Amino acid sequence: MILGDTEIWIAVAVGALGTFMWRVLGVAVETRVRQDSPLFIWIGCVAYAMVAGLMARVLLMPGGDMAPDSMAWRFTAFLVGLAAWYWRGKSVPTGLAAGVGTYALFVATGTA
Known part of the structure; x- marks a missing residue:
């Protein structure tokens, strides 16, 4: 099925509405949320656990192009x-760039 211009613009509008609805809701309630509340702390813990689980999965059981490496x-x-992240005061962009750059260097040079 080939979509026409109207259908595409409707899909873009619905996607934008879904995105901006949550942003507006976030702005509306942000003054009522305490960062030290138990719910906020739990959400932060869940987010960290998900990131740790993803890192463990990529490290121990990679899929796709990383599997044979x-x-x-x-x-x-x-x-x-991890060392770069810690050295730069827990800067996520620095740690990410250092880790990805190191892995890319290994892949590009083919060293073990």
């Missing part, structure tokens, strides 16, 4: 990223 590559890149 050496675990030593993945583990070393993880440690370099």
